[in-house]
Amino acid sequence: MEAKQTILVVDDDKSIVELLRDFLENEGFSVKTAHDGDRALVVLEENIVHALILDIMMPGQNGFELCRQIRAESDIPILFLSARSDDVDKIRGLALGGDDYIVKTASPGEIVARVKAVLRRSHSQSKRKIIDHDRLTLDLSTREVWLDGQSVSLTPKEYDLLRLFAERPKHVFTYEQLLERFWEGIGDKHTVRVQLSRLREKIEPNPNEPQFIMNVWGIGYRFKGE
Amino acid sequence: MEAKQTILVVDDDKSIVELLRDFLENEGFSVKTAHDGDRALVVLEENIVHALILDIMMPGQNGFELCRQIRAESDIPILFLSARSDDVDKIRGLALGGDDYIVKTASPGEIVARVKAVLRRSHSQSKRKIIDHDRLTLDLSTREVWLDGQSVSLTPKEYDLLRLFAERPKHVFTYEQLLERFWEGIGDKHTVRVQLSRLREKIEPNPNEPQFIMNVWGIGYRFKGE
DNA sequence: CAAAAGAGTCACAAAACGATCACAACATAT
DNA sequence: ATATGTTGTGATCGTTTTGTGACTCTTTTG
Numbered sequence: 001m002e003a004k005q006t007i008l009v010v011d012d013d014k015s016i017v018e019l020l021r022d023f024l025e026n027e028g029f030s031v032k033t034a035h036d037g038d039r040a041l042v043v044l045e046e047n048i049v050h051a052l053i054l055d056i057m058m059p060g061q062n063g064f065e066l067c068r069q070i071r072a073e074s075d076i077p078i079l080f081l082s083a084r085s086d087d088v089d090k091i092r093g094l095a096l097g098g099d100d101y102i103v104k105t106a107s108p109g110e111i112v113a114r115v116k117a118v119l120r121r122s123h124s125q126s127k128r129k130i131i132d133h134d135r136l137t138l139d140l141s142t143r144e145v146w147l148d149g150q151s152v153s154l155t156p157k158e159y160d161l162l163r164l165f166a167e168r169p170k171h172v173f174t175y176e177q178l179l180e181r182f183w184e185g186i187g188d189k190h191t192v193r194v195q196l197s198r199l200r201e202k203i204e205p206n207p208n209e210p211q212f213i214m215n216v217w218g219i220g221y222r223f224k225g226e
Numbered sequence: 227m228e229a230k231q232t233i234l235v236v237d238d239d240k241s242i243v244e245l246l247r248d249f250l251e252n253e254g255f256s257v258k259t260a261h262d263g264d265r266a267l268v269v270l271e272e273n274i275v276h277a278l279i280l281d282i283m284m285p286g287q288n289g290f291e292l293c294r295q296i297r298a299e300s301d302i303p304i305l306f307l308s309a310r311s312d313d314v315d316k317i318r319g320l321a322l323g324g325d326d327y328i329v330k331t332a333s334p335g336e337i338v339a340r341v342k343a344v345l346r347r348s349h350s351q352s353k354r355k356i357i358d359h360d361r362l363t364l365d366l367s368t369r370e371v372w373l374d375g376q377s378v379s380l381t382p383k384e385y386d387l388l389r390l391f392a393e394r395p396k397h398v399f400t401y402e403q404l405l406e407r408f409w410e411g412i413g414d415k416h417t418v419r420v421q422l423s424r425l426r427e428k429i430e431p432n433p434n435e436p437q438f439i440m441n442v443w444g445i446g447y448r449f450k451g452e
Numbered sequence: 453c454a455a456a457a458g459a460g461t462c463a464c465a466a467a468a469c470g471a472t473c474a475c476a477a478c479a480t481a482t
Numbered sequence: 483a484t485a486t487g488t489t490g491t492g493a494t495c496g497t498t499t500t501g502t503g504a505c506t507c508t509t510t511t512g
Contacts, residue, residue, distance in 0.1 A: 100264065117268045155488055170368045183490095189469085191490065197471055198489090207471090215470070216369060217498070218382035225368070381499055415458085417501060423460055424500090433460090441459070443509070 004030040005119060006048060010040045010066070011055040011081060016104065020053060023108040024115065037066040044070065051119055053102075055081045077118045131166045133224075136203060136212060138166055147203055157182065158199045165213055165223035174220040196221060230256040231345060232273060236266045236292070237281040237307060242330065246279060249334040250341065263292035270296065277345055279328075281307045303344045357392045359450075362429060362438060364392055373429055383408060384425045391439055391449035400446040422447060 007029050009020045014035065021031045032047055034040040036058060043049070052070070056063035067078060080101040100118050102111055131138040137146040143159050145152045154162065160182060164173070175189040183191060200207045212224050233255050235246045240261065247257045258273055260266040262284060269275070278296070282289035293304060309330050328337055357364040363372040369385055371378045380388065386408060390399070401415040409417060426433045438450050 120268075157489070170370075172367070172369055187490080190492090193470060194472080194490075197473095200471090218469070219369065222368065383500075413501075416503090419459060420461085420501075423462095426460095444458070 004028065005050045006030040006032060007051050007053060007115060008032045008034065008040065008043055008047075008049045009053045010034045010037070010058075010063075011053075012036060012058045013055070016055075016081075019108075020111065023112055027112050027116075029115070037063075037069075040066060041069065044076075049076060051077045051079065051115060053079045053081055053115070057083065079114060079118055131163075133166060133169070133212070135205075136166070138163060145203070147205070152202050154199070154202060157195060158202065161195060161199055162203065162213075165221070169223040170225040172216050172220055172222040176220075178220065192220075230254065231276040232256040232258060233277050233279060233341060234258045234260065234266065234269055234273075234275045235279045236260045236263070236284075236289075237279075238262060238284045239281070242281075242307075245334075246337065249338055253338050253342075255341070263289075266292060267296075270302075275302060277303045277305065277341060279305045279307055279341070283309065305340060305344055357389075359392060359395070359438070361431075362392070364389060371429070373431070378428050380425070380428060383421060384428065387421065387425055388429065388439075391447070395449040398442050398446055398448040402446075404446065418446075 007024055009017050009024075009031060010033070011017050011020075012035050017033045017035070021033065024031050032043050032049065034043050040052075040054075044052075054063050054067060058066075063080065067080075070076065070078070077100075081104060082101065083104050100114050102114055106114075131140065135148050138144070140163065143154075145154055145159065145162065161178075164181070175192050178192050179185055179187055179189075196213060197207075200210055200213060203212060204210050210224075213221055214224060215221055233250055235243050235250075235257060236259070237243050237246075238261050243259045243261070247259065250257050258269050258275065260269050266278075266280075270278075280289050280293060284292075289306065293306075296302065296304070305328055307328055307330060328340055357366065361374050364370070366389070369380075371380055371385065371388065387404075390407070401418050404418050405411055405413055405415075422439060423433075426436055426439060429438060430436050436450075439447055440450060441447055
């Protein structure tokens with residue numbers, strides 16, 4: 001008894017739009033359409049849309065520009081449509097969280113599969129994964145961190161490190177493992193130490209007596225147990 | 227009455243993927259496949275996968291990057307595939323817990339054997355790798371040690387020594403073997419004795435009458451047997 | 453039982469390790 | 483272009499670990 005999911009298809013080529021509408025409606029989706037960027041923005045404002053299929057190459061305002069505007073407002077997953085597969089790299093660079101791309105020559109089945117996959121991902125992501133260690137809380141979907149309910153602002157690397165540790169409490173990570181994972185294997189232990197020092201300064205009530213990230217002499221670090 | 231185990235094979239080379247599928251299905255595994263990292267992530271979300279065979283060199287997002295993303299989410303064992311054996315060192319650094327690697331030239335039988343080994347390990351590891359000798363307990367993944375339930379803090383060398391002994395109770399290690407293994411062959415018996423003296427002080431209820439690490443006159447040491 | 457070799461302990465110094473600061477390089481946002 | 487934030491590197495300082503030498507205790511052996 002699940003509500004229909006709504007997909008917005010944006011393409012100046014009307015035959016493609018109608019083709020996609022057929023496939024998607026067939027699969028039980030509700031479909032909205034737009035033939036240019038401005039129209040798309042209007043539709044987005046007037047409807048609850050769960051995902052967007054967007055042609056990159058459109059006259060006037062192109063797909064990338066539109067994408068940026070949308071992204072400023074929401075996290076809705078976007079599936080990029082492109083005629084040639086050359087653009088794929090560009091799209092990769094642009095792609096965020098739940099995004100994907102399709103070449104126009106893809107089969108109906110494949111397109112529908114991608115749409116479903118993208119929706120599933122954004123779904124499970126919106127279920128909000130949270131890690132909680134009494135005083136410290138991480139929200140994995142928003143990358144927010146709180147200490148005693150107080151929001152803490154971390155840099156990307158700080159957050160990534162903390163998340164790894166918090167997800168596997170008590171597990172000891174060696175310097176080598178951390179370097180491999182966060183520094184592509186280049187750098188030395190010192191880099192790790194400095195980074196963790198900075199992280200501690202932000203999340204440890206008293207950095208001199210760490211409560212969360214403990215050092216394991218000669219080996220590496222681990223997140224506190226119990 | 228055991229459920230089939232599912233293996234995900236990720237490689238851009240479709241012929242290799244199908245080859246592996248044949249071998250593995252033949253052995254009673256259920257096999258999923260993906261030809262790039264993004265697809266792999268989707269498959270992982272949609273299925274219960276017990277192990278992953280992953281090509282390191284793939285166009286676009288490479289295997290290391292994918293591995294990192296997966297590792298952020300789960301502990302699933304990963305078997306790395308590589309064409310050349312040069313990468314082995316890198317993989318070693320990256321590998322955690324139950325991981326392993328295979329060169330593409332390996333025989334079908336070998337590959338299947340590795341998969342099974344890795345699954346066995348991850349199985350017994352999820353039960354946490356622990357060595358227990360009634361009064362003394364080691365947790366190999368966190369390097370923690372307890373004596374009568376009381377946590378004992380050991381230095382790296384102390385721990386490494388203890389672990390070696392505890393893993394092979396009753397086995398006699400000569401001074402020469404210990405020096406070879408922990409001191410790169412340089413140093414003399416005296417060094418070993420001092421080190422073990424310190425270790426005993428921490429783990430022996432009464433260091434004058436050792437319960438765990440016994441001396442073998444003129445030869446070396448061994449861990450107690452019953 | 454005495455001598456010799458092995459084993460254990462203690463104290464001290466050298467070495468390795470860890471934390472932090474300051475600054476430069478780099479990236480990002482405005 | 484400027485300002486801001488992030489990250490890596492080098493220098494420094496305090497701490498922990500570890501090797502060494504002196505000394506004592508124990509076991510073996512003749």
